[in-house]
Amino acid sequence: MAETADFFSRFPGFTPNPSASIIDEFERLARHRGWSHNSRRRKHHSEWIDFAEAEFDRCFGAETKLESYQNLCQILIPDEPAPPSITQCRKALKRVYVNLIDLIDAVRMGTEVPRFRNIKALRANIKETERVFPRMAAKKGVLKELLREIW
Template identity: 45%
Template sequence: MTRNRPSSNYFDRFPGFLPDPQLPLHEEFERLAKFRGWHTGSKQYRRENGRFLRAEFDVHLGGLESSRKLDDWQALCEELRVDSIPNSITKCKKKLNKVHVNLVDLINCRRQHTEVRIFKTHKALVTYTRATDKIFPKTKAKADGLLQILLRKIY
């Protein structure tokens, strides 16, 4: 899996806005929201934030859920610090199903080339996610095989 992909073409819809792929996701989206005049919490803001997160997911992790390459799944297991990297895609998925990681942080870490935070418990992930409001839209997550594996109930 490559980690040096450009930012999504999501921004192509907004002439005059110059994206900065070095910024964290939330800062980048806040810049865009201010540029477009979207108010925090508004329907448009939430909808566009979901589109933005999905587009960034597609850039940094997209295609993996349909990948038939064991190497891709093993690389994700390694990135998420899974013990004893499995030797089959099915076993990789089973191991990843037990990893507690914030999906927004995972995308952001790929975007910024940093190490993602892994939570020891579901409760710790929930507490962090609620406190930071880093919530990947559930409907978009359920539509993707990889995201379904990493999706955890937050509310």
């Protein structure tokens, strides 16, 4: 997966803002490129997936797979020490409900990650805000541990 800087290097004249929301940043890129609103959702959907993957890697990539899992656990479960194994990290992450866009935005902006008490509350948030992380990007790496059945 590409780093965010590599992703944006394909778009001359566009200067990324690493502390902006990823949705706002992608919308700004779409306006810069002249992509119509309908085009952004269909034709340039692969660009959104590439950007989301690159940004997730930038925020949560680590030297080893275990470090990536532990990093995610420390961000999402700050009151507990990071589990010592990938299996234990996976178990811990199964009880966490977050909007993946909110998660990345919190890391980008240095804010707390909004957490939901259950899947019902998470579904309601995603349906209300329409802030949906691309499923194809979410199926890769440690992020897949946070995928929940929404629709």
